[in-house]
Amino acid sequence: xxxTMELRDIEVWDGNMAASQALxxxxxxxxxxxxxxxxxxxxxxxxNFTANGYVDGEFVMVESEHAAMSGCIGASAAGGRxxxxxxxxxxxxxxxxxxxxxxxxxxxxxxxxxxxxxAPLNVNGDHSDMYLGRDSGWIQFDAYCPQDAYDLxxxxxxxxxxxxxxxxxxxHQDGFMTSHTAQGVHTMxxxxxxxxxxxxxxxxxxxxxxxxxxxxxxTEEDWxxxxxxxQHHALMTVALPKIQDxxxxxxxxxxxxxxxVETYNVEDADSVVICMGTSVETAMEVVDELRAKGxxxxxxxxxxxxxxxxxxxxxxxxxxxxxxxxxxSSPHGTVGMLYNEIAGTMFNTGxxxxxxxxxxGLGGRDLTKAHLVGIFNDLKANVDAGxxxxxLQQYIGLRGPKLSFF
Amino acid sequence: xxxxxxxxxxxxxxTSSDRFEGANLLCPGCAHSIIVREVLNATNDDLILAASTGxxxxxxxxxxxxxxxxxxxxxxxxxxxxxxxxxxxxxxALKNKGRLKQPDRKPKFVAFGGDGAxxxxxxxxxxxxxxxxxxxxxxxxxxxxxxxxxxxRSSSTPIGSSTTTAPAGSTSYGEKKNKKDMLAIMxxxxxxYVAQVSPSKWKDMVAKIQKGFAAExxxxxxxxSPCTTEWKFAPEDTIAIxxxxxxxxxxxxxxxxxxxxxxxxxxxxxxxxxxxYLGAQGRFKHLFTKQYEYLIGEWQxxxxxxxxxxxxxxxxRV
Numbered sequence: 001x002x003x004t005m006e007l008r009d010i011e012v013w014d015g016n017m018a019a020s021q022a023l024x025x026x027x028x029x030x031x032x033x034x035x036x037x038x039x040x041x042x043x044x045x046x047x048n049f050t051a052n053g054y055v056d057g058e059f060v061m062v063e064s065e066h067a068a069m070s071g072c073i074g075a076s077a078a079g080g081r082x083x084x085x086x087x088x089x090x091x092x093x094x095x096x097x098x099x100x101x102x103x104x105x106x107x108x109x110x111x112x113x114x115x116x117x118x119a120p121l122n123v124n125g126d127h128s129d130m131y132l133g134r135d136s137g138w139i140q141f142d143a144y145c146p147q148d149a150y151d152l153x154x155x156x157x158x159x160x161x162x163x164x165x166x167x168x169x170x171x172h173q174d175g176f177m178t179s180h181t182a183q184g185v186h187t188m189x190x191x192x193x194x195x196x197x198x199x200x201x202x203x204x205x206x207x208x209x210x211x212x213x214x215x216x217x218x219t220e221e222d223w224x225x226x227x228x229x230x231q232h233h234a235l236m237t238v239a240l241p242k243i244q245d246x247x248x249x250x251x252x253x254x255x256x257x258x259x260x261v262e263t264y265n266v267e268d269a270d271s272v273v274i275c276m277g278t279s280v281e282t283a284m285e286v287v288d289e290l291r292a293k294g295x296x297x298x299x300x301x302x303x304x305x306x307x308x309x310x311x312x313x314x315x316x317x318x319x320x321x322x323x324x325x326x327x328x329s330s331p332h333g334t335v336g337m338l339y340n341e342i343a344g345t346m347f348n349t350g351x352x353x354x355x356x357x358x359x360x361g362l363g364g365r366d367l368t369k370a371h372l373v374g375i376f377n378d379l380k381a382n383v384d385a386g387x388x389x390x391x392l393q394q395y396i397g398l399r400g401p402k403l404s405f406f
Numbered sequence: 407x408x409x410x411x412x413x414x415x416x417x418x419x420x421t422s423s424d425r426f427e428g429a430n431l432l433c434p435g436c437a438h439s440i441i442v443r444e445v446l447n448a449t450n451d452d453l454i455l456a457a458s459t460g461x462x463x464x465x466x467x468x469x470x471x472x473x474x475x476x477x478x479x480x481x482x483x484x485x486x487x488x489x490x491x492x493x494x495x496x497x498x499a500l501k502n503k504g505r506l507k508q509p510d511r512k513p514k515f516v517a518f519g520g521d522g523a524x525x526x527x528x529x530x531x532x533x534x535x536x537x538x539x540x541x542x543x544x545x546x547x548x549x550x551x552x553x554x555x556x557x558x559r560s561s562s563t564p565i566g567s568s569t570t571t572a573p574a575g576s577t578s579y580g581e582k583k584n585k586k587d588m589l590a591i592m593x594x595x596x597x598x599y600v601a602q603v604s605p606s607k608w609k610d611m612v613a614k615i616q617k618g619f620a621a622e623x624x625x626x627x628x629x630x631s632p633c634t635t636e637w638k639f640a641p642e643d644t645i646a647i648x649x650x651x652x653x654x655x656x657x658x659x660x661x662x663x664x665x666x667x668x669x670x671x672x673x674x675x676x677x678x679x680x681x682x683y684l685g686a687q688g689r690f691k692h693l694f695t696k697q698y699e700y701l702i703g704e705w706q707x708x709x710x711x712x713x714x715x716x717x718x719x720x721x722x723r724v
Contacts, residue, residue, distance in 0.1 A: 029496060029499040029500065029503070030492065030495045030496050030499050032492060032495065056499075056502055056503060057499040057502075057503070058495040058496070058498050058499040058502075060491075060492075060495050060538065061538075062488065062534055062538070063530060063531075063533070063534035063537070064530065064531075064534070066484070066485065066531075067485065067488045067530075067531050067534055070481055070482070070484075070485035070488035070489055070492065070531065071488050071489075071491055071492035071495065072492060073479075073481050073489060073492060074456065074479060074481070074488060074489035074490060074491060074492025074493045074494075074495075074496070075492035075493060075495050075496040075499075076492075076496075077479050077489075077492075077493065078454070078492065078493035078496035078497065079496065079500070080496045080499060080500055080505075082496075096482055097481060097482065097485070100481045100482060104481075205507075206454050206477035206478075206479060206493055207454070207477070207493070207496065207497060207500065207506065207507065207513070208477075208507050208508075209452040209477075209507070209508045209511055209513060210507075210508065212474065212475055212476050212477045212478070213477050213478075214467050214472040214474055214477075214478045214479075215477075215478065215479040215480070216467070216479050216480035216481055217467040217468065217469040217472070217480070218463070218464050218467055218468045218469065219468075219469045220468075223469050223470070227469075
């Protein structure tokens with residue numbers, strides 16, 4: 001039996017500690033992991049818990065991130081609770097196996113501490129790795145602060161392990177800004193935390209020796225399409241309502257409320273920015289300040305990135321007149337991903353909203369309040385003109401001459 | 407520990423409970439299925455199996471069919487070892503937590519991979535598994551070529567073999583590099599047991615598989631698997647070719663215990679010339695021309711030197 005850890009009601013944790021504590025409390029059976037900045041402390045903390053009797057599962061330190069996810073897949077198929085953590089280059093190395101995990105319908109939880117992907121090599125936060133995972137068939141939750149990183153892990157396990165879902169899930173948090181910034185985190189006791197997720201219920205488990213199973217088969221043109229369609233179907237029709245159910249259950253359990261699409265002062269807003277990660281909280285502060293000056297502005301935060309909450313987002317944005325899509329990843333040859341997703345979300349809704357795109361914060365560059373004020377001023381001009389008054393895509397916080405496209 | 411299965415004779419061995427079904431898509435004459443059956447039939451214990459991408463995998467688990475009557479997993483080309491290591495870690499975790507469904511049964515964990523998956527693309531994963539000491543067996547089905555993708559060279563391909571990516575031609579005798587000594591590398595991990603086996607020497611093979619199953623920790627088995635398609639011989643000659651490999655000492659049968667104690671387990675009564683082994687296969691056909699004939703002598707010298715080295719290591723017990 002693992003030792004119980006006595007926690008204060010509010011602990012001062014960074015995002016990494018919050019994630020590792022959640023993994024400990026749900027009593028993960030196998031963690032196979034490999035260290036990479038800035039997610040390393042998740043693994044180190046977990047190793048420390050293991051070394052001191054707080055974990056009675058297996059902690060396997062493998063030789064690469066690819067092996068980490070490979071080991072997680074083997075462990076999950078064997079039939080138990082499985083999790084790991086990674087960032088950036090490690091995430092990129094894992095990508096092949098991410099598709100295997102989702103295609104094999106294995107409920108693995110991956111904490112992704114978002115970081116830029118080289119070259120040039122960079123250890124700081126941006127969303128390049130998160131975007132890289134977006135077609136991999138995983139559920140993707142986005143945390144904006146350490147509290148979210150803690151809570152969303154419990155929610156992720158509950159959704160992923162549901163037998164109607166059986167899909168892996170990522171919990172994203174911003175490298176350093178969340179992962180290394182300590183804040184007050186409301187905790188659950190070990191008993192409460194575990195009870196929210198409950199005992200792991202195996203399905204198609206290799207270790208059920210009386211019922212052998214074959215995992216990871218070959219399908220060609222005769223069956224592959226049907227398999228992938230079923231996977232998509234599960235994400236679209238099952239996962240999204242189950243996530244909402246889990247959010248509702250979590251709110252009842254802890255009083256902390258999460259939404260598929262997070263909104264701040266959006267109801268009567270003319271202009272909103274849409275973003276992810278720590279930028280959501282920065283934008284909320286700016287909105288408070290601009291509201292005090294009479295500007296009708298708001299923030300939309302993407303909480304569930306995959307499956308994409310298209311209908312919920314369209315509903316939230318139905319009365320908005322100007323939208324700034326803030327992408328923290330280099331689009332390399334097109335508009336930003338959020339711009340694309342939001343354009344796709346709004347296209348058939350009859351909206352007249354003006355949509356523009358801002359690329360910001362690559363490689364850990366700060367997004368300042370002044371930047372956001374500038375963006376909201378652009379959006380205000382777009383509202384007044386009823387059309388874009390700026391190029392569709394602008395780079396924010398970049399040194400040198402102003403860079404814009406389209 | 408579980409009891410070691412008693413095997414009296416070949417008839418009993420070949421007809422004992424089969425967890426690898428004859429219904430599969432492997433080529434007629436493929437040695438893979440013979441090797442897999444010999445490994446699986448060597449034990450009565452439960453099995454948790456993995457396969458890396460390759461001939462064995464694509465021919466035995468084509469949805470909605472499976473040839474496996476034991477739990478089996480495939481992820482990718484490079485990670486069959488780590489797949490089964492993950493399952494083994496879960497077994498330990500659930501045992502520790504008292505959540506095994508059949509707590510009295512201890513399964514064996516076995517991963518299969520071709521030489522491409524073993525010598526090349528999966529090398530790091532296997533090394534990691536062995537360094538960490540997972541209680542598992544890794545079986546390399548060594549056909550010295552990327553057979554599943556149509557005959558490209560791997561680092562197990564021997565010198566002078568013609569492959570699609572190192573073909574013999576007017577200015578080339580084919581593969582230029584020596585076959586990698588995988589057994590020495592795996593022994594150097596300090597593994598409790600590593601061995602080379604041949605499916606045609608079934609008594610030797612089953613004894614080694616059973617030793618491997620009895621060992622605690624990672625076990626590496628390198629099995630010669632003549633490929634009728636890429637080595638270019640008639641499907642009915644698989645066993646004859648395998649015998650030529652062992653009896654010419656091109657593929658010597660030996661084991662290394664705890665990384666140091668080397669035992670030669672098969673000494674042919676009549677050692678046949680390497681020339682006879684090479685001459686039986688189309689992949690070496692070009693060596694029997696004036697231009698490249700000198701390579702046959704070099705082959706023989708290399709095989710003699712290796713045999714000498716193995717005998718000296720066996721004597722020295724280091």
